[in-house]
Amino acid sequence: MERSAIRNGKIVKESAAVLPVTYREVQYSFSVYEALRVLKGHVVHLDDHLRRLAFSCGAIHLSHPFDDGMIASSIEALIKADSIEDATMRILIVGGNQPLFFITYTDLLSYPDSYYSDGVDCTLYHGERFLPEAKTSNLLMQYIALEEAKRKGAFEALLVNRNGLVLEGTRSNFYGLSGSKLYTAPDNLVLSGITRISVLKAAKAIGLEIVFNPPAEDSLESFDSLFISSTSMGAMPVRRINGIDMPRKSWDTVAEICRLEREWE
Amino acid sequence: MERSAIRNGKIVKESAAVLPVTYREVQYSFSVYEALRVLKGHVVHLDDHLRRLAFSCGAIHLSHPFDDGMIASSIEALIKADSIEDATMRILIVGGNQPLFFITYTDLLSYPDSYYSDGVDCTLYHGERFLPEAKTSNLLMQYIALEEAKRKGAFEALLVNRNGLVLEGTRSNFYGLSGSKLYTAPDNLVLSGITRISVLKAAKAIGLEIVFNPPAEDSLESFDSLFISSTSMGAMPVRRINGIDMPRKSWDTVAEICRLEREWE
Numbered sequence: 001m002e003r004s005a006i007r008n009g010k011i012v013k014e015s016a017a018v019l020p021v022t023y024r025e026v027q028y029s030f031s032v033y034e035a036l037r038v039l040k041g042h043v044v045h046l047d048d049h050l051r052r053l054a055f056s057c058g059a060i061h062l063s064h065p066f067d068d069g070m071i072a073s074s075i076e077a078l079i080k081a082d083s084i085e086d087a088t089m090r091i092l093i094v095g096g097n098q099p100l101f102f103i104t105y106t107d108l109l110s111y112p113d114s115y116y117s118d119g120v121d122c123t124l125y126h127g128e129r130f131l132p133e134a135k136t137s138n139l140l141m142q143y144i145a146l147e148e149a150k151r152k153g154a155f156e157a158l159l160v161n162r163n164g165l166v167l168e169g170t171r172s173n174f175y176g177l178s179g180s181k182l183y184t185a186p187d188n189l190v191l192s193g194i195t196r197i198s199v200l201k202a203a204k205a206i207g208l209e210i211v212f213n214p215p216a217e218d219s220l221e222s223f224d225s226l227f228i229s230s231t232s233m234g235a236m237p238v239r240r241i242n243g244i245d246m247p248r249k250s251w252d253t254v255a256e257i258c259r260l261e262r263e264w265e
Numbered sequence: 266m267e268r269s270a271i272r273n274g275k276i277v278k279e280s281a282a283v284l285p286v287t288y289r290e291v292q293y294s295f296s297v298y299e300a301l302r303v304l305k306g307h308v309v310h311l312d313d314h315l316r317r318l319a320f321s322c323g324a325i326h327l328s329h330p331f332d333d334g335m336i337a338s339s340i341e342a343l344i345k346a347d348s349i350e351d352a353t354m355r356i357l358i359v360g361g362n363q364p365l366f367f368i369t370y371t372d373l374l375s376y377p378d379s380y381y382s383d384g385v386d387c388t389l390y391h392g393e394r395f396l397p398e399a400k401t402s403n404l405l406m407q408y409i410a411l412e413e414a415k416r417k418g419a420f421e422a423l424l425v426n427r428n429g430l431v432l433e434g435t436r437s438n439f440y441g442l443s444g445s446k447l448y449t450a451p452d453n454l455v456l457s458g459i460t461r462i463s464v465l466k467a468a469k470a471i472g473l474e475i476v477f478n479p480p481a482e483d484s485l486e487s488f489d490s491l492f493i494s495s496t497s498m499g500a501m502p503v504r505r506i507n508g509i510d511m512p513r514k515s516w517d518t519v520a521e522i523c524r525l526e527r528e529w530e
Contacts, residue, residue, distance in 0.1 A: 005286075018283035019291065021270075021357055021367045026284065028408035029294040060409060092286055102286045130392065130406050140403035141395050143293035144325060162427075 004081045006074045006103035009066070011081050017102050025096035031137040032056035035231055037108065037265075038087040041079055044231075044265045046072065048194045052135060053091060059134035062095035071101070078103055088232060092137075109232035116258065119239030119248065120155035122169070122228070123148065124217060128161050132168075132190050142170035156228060158241070161189075165214040172228035172236075175199070176215035177250050179224065180207065185214035195229045195261060202235075202260035206253070224249035227257075234258045269346045271339045271368035274331070276346050282367050290361035296402040297321035300496055302373065302530075303352045306344055309496075309530045311337065313459045317400065318356060324399035327360035336366070343368055353497060357402075374497035381523065384504030384513065385420035387434070387493070388413065389482060393426050397433075397455050407435035421493060423506070426454075430479040437493035437501075440464070441480035442515050444489065445472065450479035460494045460526060467500075467525035471518070489514035492522075499523045 005017040019026045034053050037044040050068045057064065071091065078084065086108040094100040125145035130138060145157035149170075156169045168174050168190040176183040182203045184196075193199075200210055215223060226238040226246050235258035237251050270282040284291045299318050302309040315333045322329065336356065343349065351373040359365040390410035395403055410422035414435075421434045432450045433439050438461040441448040447468045449461075458464075465475055480488060490513050491503040500523035502516050 014287060015285070017286045019286060020280070021282045021284060021355075022279060022369050022371075025408075027298070027355075027357075027402065028404040029402055030405060030408045033292070060405065061412065090286075090292075092292075104287050106287075127395065130395070136405055137292065137294055138403055138405035139293040140295060140325065140401055143290075143295045147326065 003105065004078060005105075006078050006101070008101050009070055009074055011077060014104060017104050019094065019100065023094070023096065023098075025094050029137045030060065030062065030096065031092060031094040032060065032062060032135055033093070033137060034091045034135060036075075036089045036091070037231055038079065038084055038089055038105070039108075039265065041085055043075055043079075043089070045194050046075070048197065049091075052192065052194065053093070056134040056136060057093065057095075059131055060095075060136060062093065062099075064093055064095060064099035064101065066093060066099070066101045074101075074103055078105070111233060111236070115155070115236055116255070119237040119246075119251070120228075121153065121240045121243075122156045122158050122238050123152055123154045124160050124166070124242055125149075125157045125170075126160045129159065133188060133192060135191060146170045158228075160217050164217045166217055166220070167214050169228050169230075172230040172233060173199070174215070175227050175229070176220070176223040177208075177225045177227070177253060178222070180209055181211050182208045183211050183213055183215050183223070186212040189214070193230060195231050195234065198261040198264055199229045199235055199257055201264075202257045205260060206256055208253075221247060223247060225251055225254055227254045229261070234262050268370065269343060270370075271343050271366070273366050274335055274339055276342060279369060282369050284359065284365065288359070288361065288363075290359050294402040295325070295327065295361065296357060296359040297325065297327060297400055298358070298402060299356045299400060301354045301356070302496055303344065303349055303354055303370070304373075304530065306350055308340055308344075308354070310459050311340070313462065314356075317457065317459065318358070321399040321401060322358065322360075324396055325360075325401060327358065327364075329358055329360060329364035329366065331358060331364070331366045339366075339368055343370070376498060376501070380420070380501055381520070384502035384511075384516070385493075386418065386505045387421045387423050387503050388417055388419045389425050389431070389507055390414075390422045390435075391425045394424065398453060398457060400456060411435045423493075425482050429482040431482055431485070432479050434493050434495075437495040437498060438464070439480070440492050440494070441485070441488040442473075442490045442492070442518060443487070445474055446476050447473045448476045448478055448480050448488070451477040454479070458495060460496050460499065463526040463529055464494045464500055464522055466529075467522045470525060471521055473518075486512060488512060490516055490519055492519045494526070499527055
C-alpha cells in the first residue's frame with residue numbers, strides 16, 4: 001500500500017509529495033528540513049525539532065505560513081492516517097512566493113549492535129559548511145564527503161575546517177573524551193544537534209566537564225576516545241579514522257552517555 | 266496552454282516535471298544544470314553547454330545514462346512540440362540510483378537597454394562557493410547573496426573570497442579593465458561561463474591582454490571600468506558597488522566586447 005505524506009498541511013499519497021523543477025526556490029535549494037524519530041506512535045523531542053526548524057528558517061530568511069501548531073497536527077494526522085508505530089520522519093519547507101511544506105517518512109533508521117560495541121570507521125574531509133548552524137538542503141558537500149567515505153568502507157565522514165579542526169560529521173556531531181573533559185565544537189560552528197543537547201546533558205550528569213574546543217586533526221590519537229552522535233545513531237564510538245586505529249580507553253563512558261541519552265527520549 | 270517539458274527523454278506536460286521529496290539525491294541537492302538561450306528556434310552554443318554539463322557531472326561524480334545525442338534530440342523535440350522561437354531553457358540532471366533528467370523553458374530572459382548604457386548596481390558578499398567550477402544545485406549562498414542585493418536595490422551580488430578577491434557574481438563572471446589589460450579570476454576559481462569564453466575571445470580580438478588575477482575588493486575604484494557577463498546578460502557594465510560610484514573610463518570598450526560577443530551567437 002502506498003504511504004501517505006503531508007503536502008501543505010493536507011494528507012496526500014506519497015507520490016504527490018513532489019517539487020516542481022521550474023520553481024526558483026527548488027532550483028536554488030532554498031529550503032530547510034528536520035529528521036525526527038517516531039517511537040510507538042510518539043514523536044521524540046518534537047519541541048526541540050520545531051525550535052530548530054524555526055531557527056534554520058530565520059538563518060536563511062525563509063518566511064512561511066506553516067506555524068508550529070499546524071506542523072504538529074500534520075504530524076499527528078500522518079501518524080494516524082498510516083497507523084505509524086516506529087518511523088523516521090522528515091519535514092521539508094521550501095521558501096519563496098509560494099512556500100511548500102512536506103512531511104514524509106521511512107522505516108525507522110537503526111544500526112547493528114556491533115556499531116556500538118566495536119565502533120565505526122570514519123574518514124576526514126576538508127571542507128566547510130555554508131551557514132553550519134542551519135539545517136538546509138544545501139547538502140552537496142556532505143553528500144560527496146559521505147559517498148567518498150562509503151567508497152573507502154567507512155560509515156561517516158568528518159569535516160575538517162581550514163584550521164585543521166574536526167568540527168562535525170556529515171550527519172552527526174563529533175566529540176573527543178580526554179580524562180574528565182569532553183571536547184566538541186562550539187555551537188556557532190556546527191549544527192546544533194537535538195541529540196547533541198542530550199549528549200552534553202548526559203556528559204554533565206556523569207561528571208564530565210564540557211570544553212567547547214573541537215579536536216584537532218593532528219591530535220585525534222591523543223584522546224581517550226572519540227565518538228559521534230545523531231538523532232538516528234544516538235552516541236556511537238569511533239574505531240578508526242582514515243584507516244588508523246583510534247584509542248578506546250573510555251568506551252564505557254561513551255556507552256553510558258548513549259544509554260542516558262536514549263533514556264530521556 | 267500548458268507548456269511541455271522533457272522528463273528522462275520523453276515529452277511531458279510541464280506540471281509533470283517534478284522531483285520526489287523522498288529521493289535522497291533531491292534531498293541532498295546532488296544535481297547539475299545548464300541554462301541555454303534559444304533564438305529563432307536555434308540553441309546558442311549547445312556544444313559548449315553540453316561540454317560544461319559533462320564537466321559538472323564529473324566534478325561531483327554524478328554518473329547518468331543521458332548522453333549528449335539524447336539531450337540534444339530532447340531539446341529539438343521540445344522546441345518542435347511547443348514551436349519555440351525564443352526562450353531560456355534549463356537542463357537539470359539529478360544523480361543517484363535512478364538518475365532524473367529534465368528540460369524546461371521560460372520566456373527569454375532579457376534586460377532593458379538602460380542596463381547597458383547606464384550600468385548596473387552590485388553589492389559585495391563575503392563567501393566562497395563549494396566546487397566553484399561545477400554548475401550544481403547547491404546554490405543557497407548565491408540565493409541569499411542575491412536576495413540581499415535585491416533588498417538594497419542592486420542587480421547582482423559579487424562574491425568576495427577569504428583573501429578579499431572579487432571572483433564572480435551569483436550568476437555572472439566579473440572583470441576589471443585597466444589600460445590595455447583585462448583582469449579576471451583564473452578558471453579554477455570560478456564557474457567557466459560560456460559567455461566568459463566569448464568575452465575573453467572578444468577582448469583578445471580588440472587587442473586587450475588577459476590577466477588571470479581577480480580584482481581585489483579594496484582596488485575596485487582603481488580600474489578604468491568593471492563589468493559582469495552571463496548567458497542572459499552578455500557583457501554589462503557595473504555602475505556602483507555597495508553604493509559607491511565606480512569609474513567608467515572605458516565603457517565604450519565594454520560595449521564593443523558585448524557587441525562582438527553577441528555577434529558570435
